[in-house]
Amino acid sequence: MTRLLRIACIALWLAALAMPMACSHQPYLSEDEMQGRALFEDHCAPCHQGAHPDLRKQPPKLEGLFQSKSLPSGAPATDAQVRKTIIQGRGTMPAFDQRLSGEDVNDLVKYLHTLK
């Protein structure tokens, strides 16, 4: 009986351990990344999410931005390049120059790293 109980306990304990892993669709975000997410929702998502048939060029989706070696523009996918694109704009993407602080841009870049 004790043996059976022990096996049952171990099985359930393993199940309990495995469950959060199976459920964790949303990665844990740090405070900076949370800030970055709020900025993303306000400033990036309006163009980079959803469909915009009226726009001349479709803004690229930003999921997995840092997973590939290059950005949609072909430039290397580095923090410095992404920061430059945010501040100066690129093509039809508007510049966020003087609109976002350096800290804002840092938080945004950190959040963009979490987008898989």
Next chain:
Amino acid sequence: MIGSQLKVVLAMVIVLMSGLAIVGCKNENKNLQRQALEKHENKRYNLRGQVVAKDAAASEITVQHDEIPGFMAAMTMPYKVKDQATVQEVEPGDKIAADVVVVNDGSDYWLEDVRITEESGRKSKSPALPVHRLNVGEHVPNLPLVNQDGRTIHLDDFKGKALLVTFIYTRCPLPNFCPRLSSQFAKIHDDLAKTPDDYRKTHLLTITFDPKYDTAPVLRKYGLAYLDDDPSGFGYWDFAFTTPGDLRKLADAFGLMYFEHDNQISHTMNIVLIAPDGAVANYWSQEWTTAELEGTLRRQAGSAAAAAPARASRRRTP
């Protein structure tokens, strides 16, 4: 004996924890399902602001509103209201709270559940609208502007052509505002370029709300992005800035409202068609399609075709 009791208690705790984990997971799955469902539903945002104008016939009110987190910066813009009774009830000057309903793909939005939170002194006097817009047929003021090449141009320079004018600022981040206007103008440029006769008789002009930031080089870079990097397009489409004073005069003439805050510019939208004789021929400020703009521009150029050769031949006469 005590040891086996402890084991039983321990087992119960573990079973309970597992149960909780499963319940938590289910809840998370439910949340995910709900999020997935919401992706296909309309989104609602809280709006607070002041009514600055209303157009009962079009069921629209123009609201100067605070920031709508997750949807829009603070600005003044027109909104459709589904409930006609509400449009009748509100008056310019009223402070309101309402829900902005946005369809999932952002293609349409309107106000619902409009509540007047503070009535204007509507009996004493209705608040003055900020501007008087030129009527169709009135001539536009011949104000100077500086284009993307740093060259001074005047609105009268385009007389003899049908001129389509709109206002933007290059740092506008809202896809349904300036980027949409410029994309539509770019499409008109491309389409008209395929018919040289119409291309010759028409012109596009984009004027910035942000002369402090949008200098000639900034406008040039912006314009090139919409002209596929072909600067020859600037011969057909000018991007211009002017002094803050003249910008205000132009915006007033075309019935536009704008103000700057936190390095952003809140503004209404307007597209103005100016006939070859320099008079306002048409306005679009609420709804339009690129095809509609293009068709009207071509017709306006066509209607001038009869007069234009006559003027040209007069000029050629010694």
